[in-house]
Amino acid sequence: MFLENINGPDDVKKISIENLQTLADETRAAVINRISNIGGHKGPNLGVVELTVALHYVFNSPTDKFVWDVSHQSYPHKILTGRKEAYLDAEHFNDVTGYTNPNESDHDQFKIGHTSTSVSLALGLAKGRDVNNGTENVVAIIGDGSLSGGEALEALDYAGEYDKNLIIVVNDNDQSIAENHGGIYKTLKKLRDTKGEAPNNFFKGFGLDYIYIDEGHNIPALVEVFKKVKDIDHPIVVHVHTIKGKGLSYAEENRESWHAGGPFNIEDGSPKNKPTKPADTTVHDSLVELLETDDKAVIFNAATPASLGFIGEERQGYAKRGRFVDVGIAEENAMAMASGAAKNGATAVFGTMAPFLQRTYDQLSHDLCLNNNPATILVLNPGVYGMNSDTHIALSDIQFFAHVPNLLYLAPTSKEEYVQMFKYATSQKAHPVAIRVPRKFTTDGIADNTDYSLTNKAKVINKGSDIAIVAVGCLVPVALETAKAYKEKTGKEITVISPRFLTGLDTDLLDSLKEDHKLVITIEDCYLDGGYGQRIASFYGDSDMKVKNLGLTKEFHSDFKPDELLKENGISATGLLALMD
Amino acid sequence: MFLENINGPDDVKKISIENLQTLADETRAAVINRISNIGGHKGPNLGVVELTVALHYVFNSPTDKFVWDVSHQSYPHKILTGRKEAYLDAEHFNDVTGYTNPNESDHDQFKIGHTSTSVSLALGLAKGRDVNNGTENVVAIIGDGSLSGGEALEALDYAGEYDKNLIIVVNDNDQSIAENHGGIYKTLKKLRDTKGEAPNNFFKGFGLDYIYIDEGHNIPALVEVFKKVKDIDHPIVVHVHTIKGKGLSYAEENRESWHAGGPFNIEDGSPKNKPTKPADTTVHDSLVELLETDDKAVIFNAATPASLGFIGEERQGYAKRGRFVDVGIAEENAMAMASGAAKNGATAVFGTMAPFLQRTYDQLSHDLCLNNNPATILVLNPGVYGMNSDTHIALSDIQFFAHVPNLLYLAPTSKEEYVQMFKYATSQKAHPVAIRVPRKFTTDGIADNTDYSLTNKAKVINKGSDIAIVAVGCLVPVALETAKAYKEKTGKEITVISPRFLTGLDTDLLDSLKEDHKLVITIEDCYLDGGYGQRIASFYGDSDMKVKNLGLTKEFHSDFKPDELLKENGISATGLLALMD
Structure with missing residues (x-):
């Protein structure tokens, strides 16, 4: 057991190169322990275990800086940078997110979840280093699938002009989430088939230096190249051929379905949680x-x-x-x-x-x-x-x-x-x-025959007086539940409206509410600021109608339960009833 | 004179290939007539005259479809497609915009002003053709400068996989607005230097077929290649070497300053309109x-x-x-x-x-x-x-x-x-x-010492009662003018507030207004929908404060005079005073 002594990259460096594969095996087992129990990104993480061990063996994170594109392949990196318990011990599974996170560790430079951003962000780190006269290496690790995104391509272009240290590790497992699409993948295949020698090299076309590693799971081979490019004085692409899902035969064979997902039985990959009902189609x-x-x-x-x-x-x-x-x-x-x-x-x-x-x-x-x-x-x-x-x-x-x-x-x-x-x-x-x-539809079993060419025509779902709730799409059930509770409490009906069109107002309907309503409440499951409800507040701004807009606070909310987050923002039957006293 | 008989591309085809250069010279003179009198994009249009003549000689627009990237180089195309008067006759200068515009002509497929969109849009046209079993050619014309944009690079990648007719003409004049930046420009230079033979061809790296034309102002050479690629059954890049500003020596020499600008004297390129005051620095x-x-x-x-x-x-x-x-x-x-x-x-x-x-x-x-x-x-x-x-x-x-x-x-x-x-x-x-x-700053000559770390603190510029105007940035002068006129009319002061922070509200200030104000008017020079003012309407929604939000209607406004457009939307001293009666 090597992993038990790994509390950071310095500990990786203490292991002899011959034993690094054992550390990699243990790291892979830790990844499998987590994903088989609680799910997550599977193939991407299994495919970069050796690559990650070699990176931490050669470079000195966090002085040297790694930027993991989309960062759903950062589990081995987290395991080797002081967060192994989150992979080994069920009690600590919730200690880490599925993505890099500077709040967890200085070894993580950014919160990242969208693809194709790593080379740009790394170039930015490099520019920061330059004005600070730093000497650290900046390393972006980007999968082949992410290469097709415009931000990545723009960054490869600027990297081709940039003239200081930048290492772009292309983790090429010949797979995006689904199969790759685009002409560059024909070129990557030719490069893999020729061990990096094919003409019309995609990366060299961007003006970049280039080196190819065929055996992306051979740690000594990886270490050799990383040592060679460490402290390089210009940008270079290290194109590494890896296998997505490496180590689990079913994941290697079914790369799309094993990209990410829920808990599974390690023996055969069968899902632990059987779906209770078929997916909505x-x-x-x-x-x-x-x-x-x-x-x-x-x-x-x-x-x-x-x-x-x-x-x-x-x-x-x-x-x-x-x-x-x-x-x-x-x-x-x-x-x-x-x-x-x-x-x-x-x-x-x-x-x-x-x-x-x-x-x-x-x-x-x-x-x-x-x-x-x-x-x-x-x-x-x-x-x-x-x-x-x-x-x-x-x-x-x-x-x-x-x-x-x-x-x-x-x-x-x-x-x-x-x-x-x-x-x-x-x-x-x-x-x-x-x-x-919406993620989940309600259903009433009755075909909708609305003529949607009548732009901005809202639907009155419940007709009442004094109070109206305008509920965006998926929040209509909350409004109806509130109306029901209000009726039980007071014997009176409130009006419930689905605007259906978010790009305009049903001004006739809103005007008519002035006759027998005093309060319009809007609810939406987006930010309040700049949202739909504020358009209604504006509409009624110079009238006697009172308006109360409810939506989410402007924050990067995370790891929330949807109904609870809504409730915290007053969007629940209880919360809405409280506004009606 | 050939141009006088050109009312569309069919007329171009009637001219013998030997005489096409004369047509090109006349077309260039028409471009110069317009830009020297009223300004516009200069270098980009002068550089594509021969290219455009050759395209219209070979292809059959509008059945064959041209998509001009950023479309500021579409003047010769407009001249040859029935709109020459807008270049020859001062009375018709205003008949056309500076960009392609389907409202002007069926020869224009899209309104385009942002760069790097042509290959994507052309791929879309091609897909539309395919499902309609069409046989037309789809031709994107994109400048070297636009190639670095993410949307263009994404589209080149997909084009490398697409398997039907698409012709991507790369108009390479070795210049963006300013000098080019990025590694691909080293590769383009190598391709120009080797007449298309350099290794690591950028376009082939995307899986694309490729042909090079060195003499981008030689119409027979252009015609020969365009005939060859017409009706091709797969995507191909035609890389054409042109000279930006071709035909005006000063424009060829100073490519950045001759990208676009105002009227000039043809003899020496000197500006016709001397700046009345130096630019704000x-x-x-x-x-x-x-x-x-x-x-x-x-x-x-x-x-x-x-x-x-x-x-x-x-x-x-x-x-x-x-x-x-x-x-x-x-x-x-x-x-x-x-x-x-x-x-x-x-x-x-x-x-x-x-x-x-x-x-x-x-x-x-x-x-x-x-x-x-x-x-x-x-x-x-x-x-x-x-x-x-x-x-x-x-x-x-x-x-x-x-x-x-x-x-x-x-x-x-x-x-x-x-x-x-x-x-x-x-x-x-x-x-x-x-x-x-803002495009133009006001100045009061007194240094601002505000501590902007006090987030969301607005500035009260004029203190009054009953009515307050909250004016976003550059509209503060309109609010002050209104306050002055109101005082002249009624003897009373109104409050004028600059929010300064658009990402939040000064809730203390807004609350305090409730004490002695009845109406808050907001003005901003963006769309009303989803704008700043609606946040204030929402804030006051359940209070007795009346709020009137003014902003622009949600349209793609064009060719407007700013103050007039504001006035049409009620944002002027007169318009605001009318709300205060």
Whole structure:
């Protein structure tokens, strides 16, 4: 046992090079202990164990600085930098997050959860070093999948001009979350096949120095190269060939499904937690129906095809026919392509996870909405019910979608509303339409026949007087629960409204409320600041209507339980009733 | 004279190949006629005249589709597609915009003003063609400067996988707005020097087919290659070597200053309009003072160094010492680098034009603010006084900055406030700080000594009762003018407040207004929806205070006069007084 004596990188350096593989094996076992018990990112971490051991053997973190791209492969790094208990001991599993975190350790430079940022951030660290006359090494570790993102490519370009120490370790396991997409992956394959000798080297094309390591799990080979590039006086790419999921045969074989996930039995990889009910297929079904009924339909996605329910042969089939387009980690390109396709007569849909749409703000505004092309954007898992790590939250989708001219931003509550909104969006040619797809739909079993071409028409779900609650999409159930409790308490009905359109106000309805309402409460699961509710406060600003806006405080919330975070911000039946006294 | 008979691309095709250069000369003269009389983009248009003639000679627009990146080089294209009068006849100069515009002509596919979008948009058009079983050619024309942008690089990658017709014409004049930055430009130079034969071809690294044209002003050579690639069944890069400013010796020699600008005398290039007063140097001076007094200071910029006042030898000097970093057209990288540099002990400042910051929303949120690194962001020319083409407006900076956690967004009114805010931002280590730098500063000649570490403290500029106007930054003069007019009319004072912090409210001050004020009016030069004023409406929502928010309607406003657009939205002394009756 070596790992028990490892409390930081200095302890790694005390081990002889011959014994480093044993340390790596123990580190891998620690990773497996954690992920088999509580899940997490699997393949990415298993694939970088030897790489991480070699990095900490050669470099001197935290003086030398590592930046882990997307940082979901930082478990071995955490194990070797004083946080091994979080991998060995169930009582300490919650001591660490799944991403690098400077609050946990000086060995972590940044909180990182979005891809393709490491080379830029490392270049920044290097510039900071330079003005401080420092001599430390700055090392970015980036996976092949992340290379396709615009921020990474911009940074590779600037690195090709930069003239001081920077080491870019490309951890090439020939896999993104799903399979890679893009021409650079043909070039990476050629480089792997020729042990780095193929012509038209992608990295050299950016003006970068380059070295190749074929045996990415051979620690002496890694150590040799890292020693060679340590203290180098210019940027260099160290292209390392690794195996995603290394060490667990089922993970090596099924790289997409073993990218991340829940607890499993180590013997055979079978899941420990059986799903209690099948996953909701509403979005997937709507897309398949569109593809089958509209031969002009094209679905765009950026490296998260499973989030749309497209996997396996079905995905391959539609991809082969050019109807399902995964552009890889390249959200900007996907948004602009959707605009271009809509312009040229396609029924274009682009869907991905809400936090990653943050990188398409300019493309949404300039490429799509300025041109008013009728593409449909599916904003998956937005708001408080989306991901709950501060590296991945999406608590500002209303902020960056709702003010963009020409766009309709729709917020369904139920499955049936979503289906009707999607049909409207994909059958009209008047505007770009984005749909805020809740993580979980309610369902009332009754088809929605709303004509969504009547822009900004809100839905009155419950008709009362004195008090109205305007509840964005997925919060309608909270409003209805409040109305029920209020009726039980007072015998009176309150009004409950779903605005459905977040990009405008139903001014007729809001005006009519002035007749017999005194208070309008708005609830939304995004930040309060700049959100939907404040538009209503503004509308009523010079009237006698009282307005109370509820939303989330402006913080990078993390590790929250959605209903509890809402409750802390007053969004619960109890909290709302308290406003009505 | 051939041009007089050109009413569309069909007429270009009627001219014999020997006479096309004469048509090109006449087209260039038409470009010069316009730019010498009313200014505009100069070098980019002069450099693509022959290229454009050859494209229209070979391809069949609008069936074949051209996408002009950033589209400031589309004048020759407009001249050849039915819009020549706008270049020949002063009475028609206003008939066209400076950018492609589908409202003007079917030969224009998109409104485009931001760089690096053409390959993505073209890929989208190509996908639209595919599902419609079309056979047209799709041609993106992109300058070397635009290649460094993330969206373009993402699209080159996807193009390397795409398997149908797409022609990417790289118009390589070895110049961005200023000089190019990034390693790819070393590679492009090698390709030019070897007539396309150099190893590690940047484009082939993306998996793309490639052909080189050395004589980018030789129409027969261009026509030959375009004929060859027309109807090609896969993507290909046609790398064309051109001369920016071709045809005007002074423009060829001084490529940066001849990128764009005002009217000039053709004989010698001297400006027709002498500047009436020297340009304001407040921002530049603040940066130089920082550089000279803080040896840890680094200024980041993305291809618009002159917007910060850095030109010529001064820029070269700071660049050589690593203190002024132009990353090229790569705003995402600049924002993330600023975060990294601030993390590692630099005093990091990133400044560029407000519309281009739209492409850094994710980097602002995830790379900078999530990590709470104390970089300073200068948002240049935001709001209604910024650029006034719908392709370049920046009417939503408050929307995409003000809700981001950890950020302070400051809005100075005067030069003196800016100076003090900049000193605060660059001397503190508590937060990222962005400053909304107005295009024109007021000045009162009295140094501002405000302690901006007192977050959210607003400034009461005039103390009155009953009515208060809260005016964002550059609109304070309108509020003061209103107060003066109100006093003249009624003898009473109204309160005028500059919030200075747009990322939070001075709740103590706002609460105190409840004592002796009945109406709060907010004015801002961004969209009303999701803006600053609505936060104040929300604050007062359940009180008796009346609030009236004024801001711009949510549209892609274009070709407006700032004060008139404000007036149309009620933001003028007259408009405000009308609310006070």
